[in-house]
Amino acid sequence: MTGARAWLACLWAVVLREGLRFVTQRERFLSALVRPLVWLIVFAAGFRAALGLSITPPYQTYVTYEIYILPGLCGMIQLFNGMQSSLALVYDRETGSMRLMLTSPFPRWWLLFSKLSAGAAISILQVYAFLGIAALYGFRLPWEGYIAVLPALMLSGLMLGALGLFLSSTINRMENFAGVMNFVIFPMFFLSTALYPLWRMAESSTLLRDICAVNPFTHAVELIRFALFGRLEPEALGWSLLALALFSAGALWGYDPARGMIRLRRD
Amino acid sequence: MKGPALAVEGVSYEFGAKSALADVSFAVEAGAFCALFGPNGAGKSTLFSLLTRLFTPRAGRIIVAGHDLSREPRAALARIGVVFQQPTLDLDLTVRRNLLYYAALHGLSGKAADRAATRALERLDMAERAGERVSALNGGHRRRMEIARTLMHEPSVLLLDEPTVGLDATTRRAITDHVHTLCAAEGLTALWATHLFDEVKIEDRLVALHRGRVVADGTGAGIAAGRSLEEAFMALTGAERAA
Numbered sequence: 001m002t003g004a005r006a007w008l009a010c011l012w013a014v015v016l017r018e019g020l021r022f023v024t025q026r027e028r029f030l031s032a033l034v035r036p037l038v039w040l041i042v043f044a045a046g047f048r049a050a051l052g053l054s055i056t057p058p059y060q061t062y063v064t065y066e067i068y069i070l071p072g073l074c075g076m077i078q079l080f081n082g083m084q085s086s087l088a089l090v091y092d093r094e095t096g097s098m099r100l101m102l103t104s105p106f107p108r109w110w111l112l113f114s115k116l117s118a119g120a121a122i123s124i125l126q127v128y129a130f131l132g133i134a135a136l137y138g139f140r141l142p143w144e145g146y147i148a149v150l151p152a153l154m155l156s157g158l159m160l161g162a163l164g165l166f167l168s169s170t171i172n173r174m175e176n177f178a179g180v181m182n183f184v185i186f187p188m189f190f191l192s193t194a195l196y197p198l199w200r201m202a203e204s205s206t207l208l209r210d211i212c213a214v215n216p217f218t219h220a221v222e223l224i225r226f227a228l229f230g231r232l233e234p235e236a237l238g239w240s241l242l243a244l245a246l247f248s249a250g251a252l253w254g255y256d257p258a259r260g261m262i263r264l265r266r267d
Numbered sequence: 268m269k270g271p272a273l274a275v276e277g278v279s280y281e282f283g284a285k286s287a288l289a290d291v292s293f294a295v296e297a298g299a300f301c302a303l304f305g306p307n308g309a310g311k312s313t314l315f316s317l318l319t320r321l322f323t324p325r326a327g328r329i330i331v332a333g334h335d336l337s338r339e340p341r342a343a344l345a346r347i348g349v350v351f352q353q354p355t356l357d358l359d360l361t362v363r364r365n366l367l368y369y370a371a372l373h374g375l376s377g378k379a380a381d382r383a384a385t386r387a388l389e390r391l392d393m394a395e396r397a398g399e400r401v402s403a404l405n406g407g408h409r410r411r412m413e414i415a416r417t418l419m420h421e422p423s424v425l426l427l428d429e430p431t432v433g434l435d436a437t438t439r440r441a442i443t444d445h446v447h448t449l450c451a452a453e454g455l456t457a458l459w460a461t462h463l464f465d466e467v468k469i470e471d472r473l474v475a476l477h478r479g480r481v482v483a484d485g486t487g488a489g490i491a492a493g494r495s496l497e498e499a500f501m502a503l504t505g506a507e508r509a510a
Contacts, residue, residue, distance in 0.1 A: 006374040013371030017357065017364075024359040096353035104372040105345040188377045257323045257340075 010106050011114045011160035022125070028038045032126045033133065035080065036073035038128050040134060056197060056265035058229040066139050071225035074153070075217060081123035083185055085115075086164035086171070090197025100219035102255070112251055116165060120157030127153055127202055145228040155240050156220035162215075169254025192218040193225075216243035268445070272297040272456035273318075273424050278327035280313055287313040288479045290309035295458060295472065297365060297423070300450040302467040302487075303460040304500070305476035311460040312352070314476070315428045318458070319349050332423050343371070348417035350427045356409055356416075358402040362393065365401055366416055379384065383419040391413045407438035418449075425449070425457040425508045433464065439466065464496045 048065035054115065089098055101111055118239060131146065167180060189195075191208065192215050200207040203257065212218050219239035226233035271294035283319045295301040305311045316325050318453050320340055329336040334343035356365050366387050370380035374451040388394045391411055401409060410430055417425065427446065427473045433438040449455045459466070467473055467487050475483040475490070483490045491499045 006376055009371045009376030009380070010374065013368050017360070017368050020359060020360055020364065096351050096355040097357070098353040099321060099351055100369075101354075101372060102321060102348070103344055103347065103349050105341040105374065106372070107341065199402065257320050259322070 001222060007106065007110065010104070010110070011117060014101070014111075014114035015118040015121050016023070018122055019125075020124050029126070030127075032077060032081065036077055036130050037133060038067055039073055039076070040139070041137065046149060047098060053197065056199070057218040058226045058233075062229040064139075065252060066134075067141070068197075069195055070131075070139060070141070071228055072132060072189075072192070072221050074130065074149075074224050074228075075156060075160075075192075075194055075221040077126045077130060077189045078120075078157050078220070079155070079185060079188060079217060080162035081119060081126060082162075082223055083167070083180055084164075085119045085161065086168035087180070089165075089168040108255060108257070110254055112248075112255060116161045116248075116251075117164035118159050119161040119164070120154055123157045123161070124150070124153045131216060135158065141228050142230055144230040147264060148230045149227040152223045155244065156239070159216065159220060159240055162244060162251050166247050166250035166254050169251065188217040191215050192221055194218075194221050216240065216247075219243065271295055272299075272332055273458060274330040275314070275318075276328050276330070278314070278317060278324045278329065280317060280322075280324055281284055282313075286479055288317075288324075291476070291479070291481055293474045293481060293484050295424075297456050298450055298454045298455045299472050300447050300459065300468075301474060303474050303476065304462070304464075304467060305460075306462050308408060308478075309462075309476040310344055310479040311462075311476060312428065313479075315351075315426060315460060319347070320344060320427055325419070326378040330404040338458075345355060345420070346423045348420070348422035348425045350410075350413050350417055350425070350430045352428045352430070352432055354409060356401045356413060356415070359400060361398050361400055362388070362404070362412065363397040363413070366419065369416045370419050387412075387419050391419070405479075406434050407441065410434065410438075410442055414445065414449075418455075423454075425455050427457060427459045428505075429460050429462070431461070431463070439463075442500070464500075467496055475500060475503065 006181065044066045048132065053063065053068055098115075101115070104111055131141075135141075160232060163184075167184065171180065190213050194217070198209055198212055198218075201212050216239060219236040220243075222233050222236035223240050226236065274294040275291050278288055278291045278494065279286070283385060291310070291314065292425075298360055303311055303314070316322055318329060320335075320336055323462070329343075331343040332346040334346065336343040357368070360368075363384055366384040367380055370376070375383050384397075385394070388397055388507050391408075393412070394410070396404070401412070404412065414425075414427075422490070431442055431449075434442065434503070446457050446459065450457050469487040469491065471487050473483065473485060473487045473490055473496075474481060483500075490496065490503075494502070
């Protein structure tokens with residue numbers, strides 16, 4: 001129980017469980033892919049003419065709008081994945097298995113970290129499947145980007161998962177997920193650089209630009225964007241790490257037994 | 268082991284201004300089957316949440332096999348096996364995979380986990396169904412599987428929160444008998460939450476909760492005192508209401 005092997009076995013079991021469940025639920029896999037593909041193939045096609053992009057790092061030449069939003073859509077997959085795992089916790093289906101997990105004698109922070117890693121691993125599988133389809137469709141990136149993006153996706157996946165976990169401890173009813181959509185997913189996605197660069201936003205409103213600049217999702221997207229071109233963006237890395245630390249602290253607080261996690265419906 | 272297998276000492280808990288448990292105390296000796304009886308809203312689920320450290324009591328303490336759940340949570344949790352009211356099996360995964368997942372949560376890996384899974388399957392007499400998905404099992408089998416799974420890390424205290432919910436009368440009886448046998452044959456201590464009188468045997472240890480308080484603590488026979496348990500409980504709660 002105390003050896004490192006047991007700790008890793010626990011982590012691996014949680015990740016494996018999540019992975020096996022994911023592959024057995026094909027409709028979940030498909031729906032996770034359809035959303036970003038619709039954005040890429042339909043929205044981007046219609047929108048490319050409306051938005052002019054100048055050459056900004058990491059791009060060294062003009063890029064099509066589809067290439068520009070590719071990293072944002074990778075982030076979107078992870079954002080939805082993080083929120084959906086929190087939804088699953090609020091929804092009764094997962095509450096039981098979460099309770100079971102929390103009765104494990106491993107420290108709670110390790111169990112939550114295992115859960116987060118599992119969610120991040122699933123989101124990474126989804127992102128690679130999405131990038132694969134996008135490549136088949138003709139939206140290709142430098143080959144080294146596909147490797148360099150892995151650590152970036154791990155960090156962004158953990159960060160967005162930690163946000164979801166924190167939210168799951170504060171939401172106690174299913175109906176509140178509509179609130180999460182409206183007040184978390186949509187603002188995070190639209191007030192970020194996923195669909196348009198910051199300088200574009202600044203042309204309309206500096207306030208909105210400033211909001212975009214502090215949005216952790218912006219930094220996750222930028223981290224992914226630079227990594228996809230084989231480059232590291234230190235600022236995005238720093239902000240993403242900070243956001244991960246804050247959201248993880250929030251999740252630990254939310255699941256602190258002294259606080260009383262998920263205010264369960266009483267008997 | 269010194270002292271009782273499970274001791275709840277002066278535990279209180281409030282949800283906001285509403286008291287859910289008020290100064291609850293009782294102790295269960297090793298090897299006993301103890302029914303925690305109470306109607307819906309009596310505080311059973313709150314007590315189970317505290318016993319499984321989902322949250323910690325504001326007042327009082329819980330001792331499991333000599334370990335204080337607040338001070339030594341890991342040592343205490345390692346001695347507990349829990350069967351929740353809600354099913355916690357993954358229906359899409361195989362029986363064996365479910366068992367191995369639980370084993371890993373309790374620090375068993377590699378051969379030790381395999382051995383524990385094989386033991387659990389033998390206990391269930393289900394070795395040949397190890398590769399089947401849990402969704403192929405009926406409700407009774409699933410519950411028995413959850414009980415067998417919770418024994419994999421060899422706990423000394425078994426906590427069961429209304430484990431027969433949704434099962435038919437025959438299966439309910441079989442599962443109640445099964446846990447009684449575990450206590451008698453293997454020296455396990457079981458705390459069985461229920462609101463059904465027919466799940467309590469007259470010789471069982473019985474702790475009755477009503478509105479967050481312990482209203483009776485003794486054997487079924489002692490509390491019934493010649494009446495049926497139902498009559499005795501009505502009398503107890505009626506008296507409390509009048510007081």
